[in-house]
Amino acid sequence: MNNLKHLTKTIYNQANPSMTNILIIGAGPTGIGAAYRLWQRKEEDWLLCEKEDHLGGLAASFRDEKGFTWDIGGHVMFSHYEYFDDFINHMLGDAYISHLREAYIWMLDRWIPYPFQNNLRYLPEKIQEECLKGLIEDRLKPEEARNFKEWTYAVFGEAVSRYFMDPYNFKVWAHPLEEMCKEWIGERVSVVDYKRILSNIIHKRDDVAWGPNNQFKFPLHGGTGGLFSPASKLFGQKLLLNRELEKIYWKEKIAVFKDKSEIRYDKLVTTLPLDLLCKMVEPSCEDIENASRNLVFTSGYIIGIGLKKRLNSRRCWMYFPQDDSPFYRVTNFGWYSCNNVPDGDTEQYSSYMCETSYSSFKKVSKDEITEKTIDGLVNSRLLSKDDISKIISTYIIDVKHSYPVPGLKRNKALSIIQPWLEERDIFSRGRFGGWKYEVGNMDHSVMTGREIVDRIIDNTEESVYKI
Ligand SMILES: Cc1cc2nc3c(=O)[nH]c(=O)nc-3n(C[C@H](O)[C@H](O)[C@H](O)COP(=O)(O)OP(=O)(O)OC[C@H]3O[C@@H](n4cnc5c(N)ncnc54)[C@H](O)[C@@H]3O)c2cc1C
Numbered sequence: 001m002n003n004l005k006h007l008t009k010t011i012y013n014q015a016n017p018s019m020t021n022i023l024i025i026g027a028g029p030t031g032i033g034a035a036y037r038l039w040q041r042k043e044e045d046w047l048l049c050e051k052e053d054h055l056g057g058l059a060a061s062f063r064d065e066k067g068f069t070w071d072i073g074g075h076v077m078f079s080h081y082e083y084f085d086d087f088i089n090h091m092l093g094d095a096y097i098s099h100l101r102e103a104y105i106w107m108l109d110r111w112i113p114y115p116f117q118n119n120l121r122y123l124p125e126k127i128q129e130e131c132l133k134g135l136i137e138d139r140l141k142p143e144e145a146r147n148f149k150e151w152t153y154a155v156f157g158e159a160v161s162r163y164f165m166d167p168y169n170f171k172v173w174a175h176p177l178e179e180m181c182k183e184w185i186g187e188r189v190s191v192v193d194y195k196r197i198l199s200n201i202i203h204k205r206d207d208v209a210w211g212p213n214n215q216f217k218f219p220l221h222g223g224t225g226g227l228f229s230p231a232s233k234l235f236g237q238k239l240l241l242n243r244e245l246e247k248i249y250w251k252e253k254i255a256v257f258k259d260k261s262e263i264r265y266d267k268l269v270t271t272l273p274l275d276l277l278c279k280m281v282e283p284s285c286e287d288i289e290n291a292s293r294n295l296v297f298t299s300g301y302i303i304g305i306g307l308k309k310r311l312n313s314r315r316c317w318m319y320f321p322q323d324d325s326p327f328y329r330v331t332n333f334g335w336y337s338c339n340n341v342p343d344g345d346t347e348q349y350s351s352y353m354c355e356t357s358y359s360s361f362k363k364v365s366k367d368e369i370t371e372k373t374i375d376g377l378v379n380s381r382l383l384s385k386d387d388i389s390k391i392i393s394t395y396i397i398d399v400k401h402s403y404p405v406p407g408l409k410r411n412k413a414l415s416i417i418q419p420w421l422e423e424r425d426i427f428s429r430g431r432f433g434g435w436k437y438e439v440g441n442m443d444h445s446v447m448t449g450r451e452i453v454d455r456i457i458d459n460t461e462e463s464v465y466k467i
Pocket of ligand 1: 025026027029030031032049050051052055056057058059072073074075076077078243245246271272273300355399401402403429430431432433440441442443445
């Protein structure tokens with residue numbers, strides 16, 4: 001227990017839990033990661049509150065009336081950490097499917113293997129030449145770039161940026177690339193290896209193995225959410241669903257919920273979006289509220305298209321930089337697991353999960369997005385006109401907080417908000433709790449949940465989330 005014994009001794013009453021030592025808000029991967037660590041450490045005095053009636057957060061999955069399963073956007077489960085591997089093994093056992101990534105880009109009327117810059121040989125000759133010229137031309141050094149747009153030009157040259165990086169990234173981020181910083185990039189964008197690019201062209205070789213997610217596991221049952229749902233059995237009555245946090249009285253250390261219930265805590269770990277959290281603290285703080293206005297985000301529509309049609313394709317997912325489709329990515333979701341289609345019958349059924357982002361810079365009509373998605377699938381040759389009659393299910397998920405944009409003012413904002421909260425024993429972590437896209441995947445989330453618990457109890461340093 002170490003430091004825990006120095007914390008206020010609380011009375012834990014399972015029937016009416018109104019006091020707890022560590023209170024976790026949000027049962028997405030970060031909150032689950034924190035709770036799982038407490039469970040592993042055999043700690044008794046904690047609670048996990050979630051506003052929805054299910055766990056999983058943005059990594060939850062849903063089954064529609066026709067029997068298709070949908071994720072909140074294409075989730076690829078890959079891991080940078082042994083601890084997360086062990087978590088997966090504990091949750092799934094052997095109930096998973098292993099996939100080799102087959103990712104493609106649809107543009108100029110053809111499929112180009114991902115990553116684009118390593119497979120230039122698929123381009124028409126003139127464009128291939130422009131891209132190669134752009135790569136060897138003198139230009140800004142990446143370290144001199146002041147924003148993401150300048151960085152893409154510095155790294156990939158003018159033509160690769162113009163044909164692919166600019167349009168694709170605007171479709172994903174729905175924000176001007178000039179307003180994004182470059183510090184988040186790391187392994188998220190495949191950079192340039194000139195010798196490899198030339199050798200691929202000369203030897204007519206497909207280069208598809210780049211990156212951390214070239215092999216990935218997928219739960220056999222329950223979509224991506226199938227990874228997290230087994231955790232509820234471990235947490236028992238410490239997991240409180242349908243509990244939406246509304247206010248935090250930080251001086252008294254009391255969390256107040258929408259249903260007017262209250263929980264007194266000693267340490268608060270929250271995973272809900274940080275911009276919203278800044279408005280929940282009472283007494284309020286103008287400095288953090290002002291800083292939180294510089295935390296920008298992308299929203300998204302996830303459109304599921306369920307088909308009564310066999311799909312003979314091993315493609316996992318596809319990227320779409322062109323404006324003849326609204327989506328930036330489509331996942332061949334029936335291929336991930338047969339259980340994502342009705343009766344597990346991929347001989348008869350298939351499904352596409354299509355993601356379109358939106359923001360004040362990129363407005364998208366919710367009323368029209370399903371129809372435009374179907375048009376986009378036809379324009380990209382994923383569906384023929386005849387296939388439209390084979391669509392037996394359409395599903396829409398509107399995700400308000402989808403991507404935490406690494407905006408130019410993000411780091412400054414975090415350096416104001418996080419210390420203020422932590423001085424008051426409030427620890428905000430996770431994709432939107434920490435607002436760092438570079439550590440916003442499921443493995444990072446589980447790890448930041450684990451590390452914040454270890455820090456609270458043992459005073460150890462966190463390594464994944466750094467302010
Ligand atoms: C489109 C998309 C694609 C993605 N692709 C991948 C991928 O390929 N690979 C990968 O590893 N990850 C991917 N992710 C990221 C993955 O979903 C996140 O890592 C993860 O869900 C973040 O977990 P979290 O717990 O930090 O936040 P969340 O999942 O957002 O969980 C926060 C939880 O807090 C709850 N909550 C919010 N407000 C309150 C309140 N007031 N009171 C109580 N509870 C509240 C929410 O309901 C939610 O359950 C993707 C995400 C998106 C949106």
